[in-house]
Structures are given as C-alpha cells and as structure tokens.
Amino acid sequence: MKSFKIFLKKREIFFDRKFHRNILEVLQNNQIPIGYQCQLGFCGLCKVYLKKGDISYFYRPIALLKSKEILTCICRPVNNIVIEIC
Ligand code: FES
Known part of the structure; x- marks a missing residue:
C-alpha cells in the first residue's frame, strides 16, 4: 500500500508516495499552516505531534525533539497516522 x-x-x-516526498509537502498542498525553514531536519520548525500511527525517517533528525514529536520535512507515513500541529 x-x-x-x-x-x-x-x-x-492523503499521502501518496507517487506524488509526495514528505508529510510537510502534503500539509502545504492542503493549505494547513505549518512552519518550516531548512527542510533538512535541523531547525525543528516543521514538527508535529504524532498521536497515532508510524512514520519512517529518511535520515536521523538533528533538531531536538520531545517524545511523540516528529519532523514532517524528513519523514513519510508507513500507515495511517493522526497528527496534531504543535
Ligand atoms: S523544516 Fe527544518 S526541520 Fe523541518
């Protein structure tokens, strides 16, 4: 799937691997307001809370994250997810 x-x-x-590189891109395409800057996992501005489901990072985040926070610029879902903008 x-x-x-x-x-x-x-x-x-909806996130479709054929059309979307990462979760941040889907949020932007759907006009959901979310901060971002580096798009490389440094700044932490694109973080959201992952309330349910799983994601896969392309590489290890550099920004400091609390439990359940994810960086949307460097990951994609691997199943259905529930998120909340920080
Ligand atoms: S935009 Fe900087 S960590 Fe995602």
Whole structure:
C-alpha cells in the first residue's frame, strides 16, 4: 500500500508516495499552516505531534525533539497516522 491517510483535527488528507516526498509537502498542498525553514531536519520548525500511527525517517533528525514529536520535512507515513500541529 503506497497511499495513507493523515488525520488532523477534523480533516483527513492523503499521502501518496507517487506524488509526495514528505508529510510537510502534503500539509502545504492542503493549505494547513505549518512552519518550516531548512527542510533538512535541523531547525525543528516543521514538527508535529504524532498521536497515532508510524512514520519512517529518511535520515536521523538533528533538531531536538520531545517524545511523540516528529519532523514532517524528513519523514513519510508507513500507515495511517493522526497528527496534531504543535
Ligand atoms: S523544516 Fe527544518 S526541520 Fe523541518
């Protein structure tokens, strides 16, 4: 399965590996306001809370993260996920 749902608040958006590089890109394409800058895992501005589900990082995040925080610029879902903007 290459397409997954991303739930946040009352919205449901779709991540498709054919069209999206990372979760940040899907959030931006759906006009969901989220900060970002480096898009390399340094700055931490694109972090969200992962409330349910699993993601896969392309490489190890450099920004400091608390438990359940993920960097959307360097990961993609591996199943349906529930997130909350920090
Ligand atoms: S945009 Fe900087 S860590 Fe994601």
